[in-house]
Amino acid sequence: MDASPREPQTRPDARLTVVVVNYDGWPDVLGLVDRLGHEPEFLSGACRIAVVDNASPSPAPDALRRPGLRLVLRPDNGGFAAGVNAGWRGSRSPWLLLLNPDVAVEPGTIGRIFDRIAALEARPEGPPGVVGFGLSNADGSPQGSVGVFPSLARSFREQLSPRSRRKYVPRRRLRPGPVDWTTGACMLVNARMMAELGGMDEDFFLYHEEVAFCRVASDRGWGVEYDPTVSVVHRAPLQDRPISPKMRVVIRHSKLLYFRKHAPRRQFLALTGIVELEAAARGTWAALRKAAAERRAWETIGAIARGLRRGRGPLGREVLELAERAERGDDPDDGPRRLGDGPSRPRPRRSPRGSRSPGG
The missing domain is CATH 3.90.550.10 (Spore Coat Polysaccharide Biosynthesis Protein SpsA; Chain A)
Known part of the structure; x- marks a missing residue:
């Protein structure tokens, strides 16, 4: 508008x-x-x-x-x-x-x-x-x-x-x-x-x-x-600025997505594996410290890495929605677990001048 x-x-x-x-x-x-x-x-x-x-x-x-x-x-x-x-x-x-x-x-x-x-x-x-x-x-x-x-x-x-x-x-x-x-x-x-x-x-x-x-x-x-x-x-x-759990989800996603789109595939696959291990280790540490929002963020990051590796995963605004869902502590059946297993919504192909709207 x-x-x-x-x-x-x-x-x-x-x-x-x-x-x-x-x-x-x-x-x-x-x-x-x-x-x-x-x-x-x-x-x-x-x-x-x-x-x-x-x-x-x-x-x-x-x-x-x-x-x-x-x-x-x-x-x-x-x-x-x-x-x-x-x-x-x-x-x-x-x-x-x-x-x-x-x-x-x-x-x-x-x-x-x-x-x-x-x-x-x-x-x-x-x-x-x-x-x-x-x-x-x-x-x-x-x-x-x-x-x-x-x-x-x-x-x-x-x-x-x-x-x-x-x-x-x-x-x-x-x-x-x-x-x-x-x-x-x-x-x-x-x-x-x-x-x-x-x-x-x-x-x-x-x-x-x-x-x-x-x-x-x-x-x-x-x-x-x-x-x-x-x-x-x-x-x-x-x-x-300090990184909130929500922003950590967004930042990890953006790096993984860059590697999927613009880096050699072997590097992308290696990075997804590293991020999954990082998410598991840091998520466990957050759970031990009873840092619930941080634990949920790392669970979401691990699911994003799995989803992107399988050719799925969130794109654009979907990432923000996932990060906010983890921050609020919504039902995990609506979030990270399904993310790595189900297909994501297809994205329309952009025309040379772009037909979709942008954000930040």
Whole structure:
């Protein structure tokens, strides 16, 4: 549902649409929109904003109903990829800028991005498909934003690093130019590539969708780059927050799904076996500590691994529903046990421009 007021037909198409995906973070959204709304590019109509809400429990503030801003109210929370796709489908801009609501944008940032777009479009070989910009923490320290495509060996090595650095290339080794993947917290996307790919993969609910997106883009011959000349502050990255049992289910699922879709099958099968063993051991430890929600989460993770290995398993919003069911302690006959044994609901094949709606 697009809740924006109708704009005059004479208004020219914008060069850039900023897509902000929200789930019950309205104060952050209002702050970000207010800062973007003072940028000259927004005031001139060269830049517009699409705020996509993934069925937040609280209503959208009236302050978001303003010219130049399109408010998309989704009927459910389908994850970040689903939200990005909803913002893209209503845009006619040649470029999209994905921004998390908890990003702080300094004055002049959009102007610098327009300068980068002009330089990219002037390249003889044409512009890349994805450009990731620099991220920093609220205290000014650098924040990870670029990574290497996952592999089984790399996954083992990452366990020896703090979670805040686990997915990312260390700053000392990071250079501007081609990279494997970049985070979706501040990502510039070529809309022509987006159309070719049919949008982001909505089978991911959260946390590996941008990795899969950059992998598919690279496989299709599109460049993925890192450009630190533009930087924003990302106040609350997921890797710095405590992991709840519900979020642990979502994160484990996203990694398993990435390996099923984009890694050699032997690596995927090995990973499912490792995750099953991990789930059994950590679930037993949680039971001994009488941590019921944690035990149920690990039972769910083990069932997800079995289901994905058998070509079944949850996709998209189904993952959130399973995680919430485990958190509440619902009847296991409606959850993990059936997940590994029965077929999952078939997913419709996405058309080149995508016919299904997104979330986050």
